[in-house]
Amino acid sequence: MKKLSIILVVSALIAALTxxxxxxxxxxxxxxxxxxxxxxxxxxxxxxxxxxxIPVKQGLELRIEQINxxxxxxxxxxxxxxxxxxEDNLFTSDGAKTAAEKLIYRDHVNVICGGIASHDTLGxxxxxxxxxxxxxxxxxxxxxxxxxxxxxxxxxxxxxxxxHETIRGIWxxxxxxxxxxxxxxxxxANDMSSRYGEALNAKWLxxxxxxVVSEEYYEYGTKDFVPILTKVLSQNPxxxxxxxAGMSELGTFIKQSRQMGYKGLFMQEIPITGELLFQTSGQxxxxxxxxxDFLCYGPKTTSEYQxxxxxxxxxxxxWISAVSAQPAFIDCFVQAVEKAGGISDxxxxxxxxxxxxxxxxxxxxxxAGADYxxxxxxxxxxxxxxEIKGGEQVPVGNITVDEQxxxxxxx
Amino acid sequence: MGLTVASWFEVLINGFExxxxxxxxxxGFSLIYGVGRIIFCTHGEIxxxxxMFCYLLITRLSWPYPLALFSVTILTxxxxxxxxxxxxxxxxxxxxxxxxxxxxxxxxxxxxxMELFGPQAVGITEPFPGIVSFLTIDLARDKxxxxxISVGLILALKFxxxxxxxxxxxxxxxxxxxxxxxxxxxxSQILSLTFFLSLAVxxxxxxxxxxxxxxxxxxxQSALLDTFIVVILGGLGSFPGAxxxxxxxxxxxxxxxIFIGHFAYLVSFTIVIIFLVIKPQGFFGHA
Numbered sequence: 179m180k181k182l183s184i185i186l187v188v189s190a191l192i193a194a195l196t197x198x199x200x201x202x203x204x205x206x207x208x209x210x211x212x213x214x215x216x217x218x219x220x221x222x223x224x225x226x227x228x229x230x231x232i233p234v235k236q237g238l239e240l241r242i243e244q245i246n247x248x249x250x251x252x253x254x255x256x257x258x259x260x261x262x263x264x265e266d267n268l269f270t271s272d273g274a275k276t277a278a279e280k281l282i283y284r285d286h287v288n289v290i291c292g293g294i295a296s297h298d299t300l301g302x303x304x305x306x307x308x309x310x311x312x313x314x315x316x317x318x319x320x321x322x323x324x325x326x327x328x329x330x331x332x333x334x335x336x337x338x339x340x341x342h343e344t345i346r347g348i349w350x351x352x353x354x355x356x357x358x359x360x361x362x363x364x365x366x367a368n369d370m371s372s373r374y375g376e377a378l379n380a381k382w383l384x385x386x387x388x389x390v391v392s393e394e395y396y397e398y399g400t401k402d403f404v405p406i407l408t409k410v411l412s413q414n415p416x417x418x419x420x421x422x423a424g425m426s427e428l429g430t431f432i433k434q435s436r437q438m439g440y441k442g443l444f445m446q447e448i449p450i451t452g453e454l455l456f457q458t459s460g461q462x463x464x465x466x467x468x469x470x471d472f473l474c475y476g477p478k479t480t481s482e483y484q485x486x487x488x489x490x491x492x493x494x495x496x497w498i499s500a501v502s503a504q505p506a507f508i509d510c511f512v513q514a515v516e517k518a519g520g521i522s523d524x525x526x527x528x529x530x531x532x533x534x535x536x537x538x539x540x541x542x543x544x545x546a547g548a549d550y551x552x553x554x555x556x557x558x559x560x561x562x563x564x565e566i567k568g569g570e571q572v573p574v575g576n577i578t579v580d581e582q583x584x585x586x587x588x589x
Numbered sequence: 590m591g592l593t594v595a596s597w598f599e600v601l602i603n604g605f606e607x608x609x610x611x612x613x614x615x616x617g618f619s620l621i622y623g624v625g626r627i628i629f630c631t632h633g634e635i636x637x638x639x640x641m642f643c644y645l646l647i648t649r650l651s652w653p654y655p656l657a658l659f660s661v662t663i664l665t666x667x668x669x670x671x672x673x674x675x676x677x678x679x680x681x682x683x684x685x686x687x688x689x690x691x692x693x694x695x696x697x698x699x700x701x702x703m704e705l706f707g708p709q710a711v712g713i714t715e716p717f718p719g720i721v722s723f724l725t726i727d728l729a730r731d732k733x734x735x736x737x738i739s740v741g742l743i744l745a746l747k748f749x750x751x752x753x754x755x756x757x758x759x760x761x762x763x764x765x766x767x768x769x770x771x772x773x774x775x776x777s778q779i780l781s782l783t784f785f786l787s788l789a790v791x792x793x794x795x796x797x798x799x800x801x802x803x804x805x806x807x808x809x810q811s812a813l814l815d816t817f818i819v820v821i822l823g824g825l826g827s828f829p830g831a832x833x834x835x836x837x838x839x840x841x842x843x844x845x846x847i848f849i850g851h852f853a854y855l856v857s858f859t860i861v862i863i864f865l866v867i868k869p870q871g872f873f874g875h876a
Contacts, residue, residue, distance in 0.1 A: 224700075226807050232708035368851045395851045399811040401802040404603040404729075405846035405853075412592050426710025426803035433712075437720060437729040438599075458712035458803040496709055 215251055215258040215521060217242065217508060218287030220277045220302050221294050222269035226399040230294050230424060234316065235264050236494050237501030238291060240486070241508055251512050254519045260512075263287060267298050274301030282309045288521050289314070289511055291337075291504045295422075296321050296370045303331045310524045312531075314507040314557075316500075318371035318422055323551040330552075333528060335545060337507040337557045338500065339582065341375045341421055342550060344447050344470045344561065345382055346586075347577035351563050352417065352445060352468055353386065355574070359443060361391045363415035365406065365431070367422060368395035375421035375447065385588050391415055396427070403431040407438055417443045425450060425498070429458025436463040443468060449499040452571035461569035468574075471562045473541060474499045476573030478560065480540030502539065507557055509538035510545075546583050558582060592847065595725040600843050606732050608839025609739035613794040614812055615819035615831040616746060617787035623763040623826035624783040626684060627677070630691040633813030634698040635788050639665050639795025640804045641702060647713045647799075654716035658738075658796045665792025666785040673784035678777070695809065702806040710803035717800070735797045742793060743832060746786075750828065759783055763826065821861050824874025833872055 219238055221231035242260045245251065251258045263285045265277035274293050281287045282305060289312045293299040299315035299322045306313040313331075315322050316338040323334055352359060362383055366372035372395065380390050391413035394406050410418065418435065420428060423446055432444060432455075444467040455464055474483040483502070491497045514530040515521050532554045535544045547556035561582065563575035592600075614636055621629045639661050646657040676694075680686045717731040750756040761769040762779045770776055795812075815838065820826075823834025838857060845853030864871060 224703075224807075226811065228703065228807055229708040229710060229805060232703075397851050397854045399807075401798070401808075401811075402603070402607055402842070404732075405600055405843045406850065408592065408596050408600050408603075409847050409850075412596060424710075426805055429710065429712060430803050434729070437731075439720070439727060454709060458710055460712075460715065494707065496707065498709075 213258075214261045215253075215512075215515070216261050216263060216285060216287040216289075218278070218281030218285060218290040218292075219262060219264040219504075220267045220274055220281060220290055220292030220298070221264070222298070223264065223266035225269055227269050227294075227424065229426065231266075231269075233494075233498055233501045234291070234294060234504055235262075237490065237503075237505050238262055238508065240490055240493060241505030244486075244489070245508075245512065251516060253515055253521060258521075260508075267293055267301070269293075269295070269298055271297045271301035274298035275304050278302045278305035278313075282306070282311055287311070291315075291507065293317060296374065299334075303334055306333055307331055312511065312524060312527065314504065314511070316503055319374040320551060321370070321374070323547075323553075323555045332553075333524060335507065335531065335555045335557065337503040338448075339470075339556065339558075339561070341378045341447055342586070343547075343556065343558070343582035344577065345379055346584075347561070347575065347581055348445060348447065348468055348470055348563055349382060349386060349388070351565075351575045352443065353388075355565075356416070356443060359388075359416035361389050361413065361415045362417045362419055363392040363394070363410045363413060364390060365392070365394050365396070365410055365418055365420050365423075367424070367427065368397055369422075372422045376419075379419055379421065381588060382586075388417075398424075398427075400427065401430060403427075403434045404438070407431060407435050407440075411435065411438055411440055415442060417445055419445045421447045423448075425454055426458055429455050429464075432459040432467065433463050436460075442466065445469070449503075451496070451498045452566055452569075454496055454498060455566075456569070464566045465569065467566040469564055470577065471564050471571075471573075472499045472502055473539075473560060473562055474502065475571075476562050476564070478562070478576065482538075482540035486539060503557075506538040506543060506559070510534075510536040510543060510557065513537070544579075546579065549583070549585050593725075595727075598726045599728065600847055601840070602726070602728060603732070604840035604843030605836065606736040606839070607843060608836035609736050609743065610794055610798060610835070611815055611819050611838050612832045612835025613739050613742060613797070614791055615816050615823070615835050616743065616828065617790035617794075618816045619820055619823075619826050619828065619831045620759075620783055620787045620790075622820075624759055625677075625681065625687075625780050627691065628684075628688050629787070630688065630813065631672075631695045631698065632787075632791055632816060633809035633811075634695045634702075635665055635668070635791040635809075636795040636812045637702065637806060637809035638668070638698065639792030640799040640808060641706065641795070641806065642792070643796035643799040644711055644713050644804045648711075654713075654800065658793065661796040662789045662793040665795075666789030668792075669784035669786075669788030670781055672788070673781050677784070678780070681780070695813070699806065699809055706806055708806065710805040712803045713800050715800055731800050735801055738797060739794075742790065746790070747828070755779075755782060759786075818857050818861050820871065821864055822871055824871030827871070827873035830871055830873030 223231045242262050246259050267274035267277040294316045296317045296319040299317035312333045314335040364376045392410045446469050449471045473479050474487050487497050513536045514527050517530050518526045543559045545554045546558040548554045558579045561577040564571050565574045618632045621627050642661045643657045646652040717734045719730045721728045721730050758774045819834035823830025
């Protein structure tokens, strides 16, 4: 009797699995056109870099809530509400690919925001390209828009500038404000994006006559920077550059390097918020950090940027300006879809995104960068250069869109 | 390499400072394993809770650091008692179920804290700012004080296990539960005490690192990974093993970084694999 029961259970299981398998086979992997405009988000929501992914999710949540509360999106004769569906990409290429598959074939999203670095973005694009789904990443390398040795990515866009657009302006400011700074140490996280950024910085620094005295990488989650800083500081740098350090790592090594007697500058290229950085670095230690930012403060800021920052802070209790990057893309995407008169013709929407001018946060934005990326896919907007002075994040310069896009003299 | 002799000393001392903190976390983990044969995967999250509670007490309630450290130690210890009484004792004797429960609990705690306090790293104002200079060696004062407190806690535990009746009873249960039971030792009470001590130590370690580094809700995972390395090197369930393993890992990371940069972390794992092959019981573990 017992044997019979086991056989029956096993048979039932096999039958169930077969049915599920057949059902899955019969599903055509073609994205359906949903009634709601669905935005997929594919970023790390757990693990040591969740503090990058979760703010991105919160930024999009807020923007989508604002768009829906303002009446939604008018496409043709219909009004659509936007729905955000988030998947954790585990900060791996494979995890990103799986997450993108779920978003496209299970949730039928119309667009995917993510990943946040190059390797997870490449994972997303493995799925979005054949599915003809527009993808906007925050990746840092040119690989996200023109992957080497791989098929082209005709539906890929980017919302966050890469070092290619930003470092000339920031180093220009440092050279002008601190002409005595000659030696630079590169200290960054050990991943594809950071190595790309540091290689680009090294190339530019050589061109402008600054000396790279050290190049070191650390693993994500590193808490104790004393050993690596001992090595770096033995070269007596005037500037420590860390392009893509997360807020906690940046804060920790700023604090520890000051404890070790370092008196020089720091430079990095992700929009941060001083107030948040100070929680780990301490206010005084962060003095001398030069970075770029969106126009969410400073003399050229807009009321829309300020309102968004205020609403974000009220809702989530903190503010990092980088969270406005993907909402800016969604604004542009929505405007492009409205112009296209529908959400099913991806190529038409891509064409509008490539050629149109859009308004987001009260700033004129457009997709540019055809000279460098092959097609105009980089969401470009005027940027701010800021420096922490006297414990405050002070605007010290601007980088116009034209300055960001001027071809490099050394490529 | 271009490092001065003073810099080398600083790196070495930093390795010891790091090592004592690793040792403290691993001691709690080893203790639970030694007495209850429990692979307590929640340990890293208790460390995170310690750091987070310390941050909250200091920033929200303006408590002085020493009081926050003491309170966190007691709080996490009491949490250990509750966990033992309400949850884990239902599974004693079933190692696999306990392992899964501790793993699930780790995820629940990590995600709940993430939801409650957000993903961003935070920090507390240094309670002991400044540098201590000795000859030409400069050391961060806060790190030095934290290392001294860590050593103090380790010595206090050692004293407790050697001299106190309850400590000796814990050792007896760890060595031979049946013989201990025949001697009239109540294993159930000893397990509760072990949970209290183990989680109190993990919480204290979290509170100790809070002023040194940033505090985030994701810090528990890497702490657990480091703990695994320490106990594999030193020997699971061994008091001196946890200390030796902790110091080895601290020195390896501190000195290794000078020579091979970020590869030092990979070397830690390589050594763990080598140990698992040639000396799976670690330096002080039982075969």
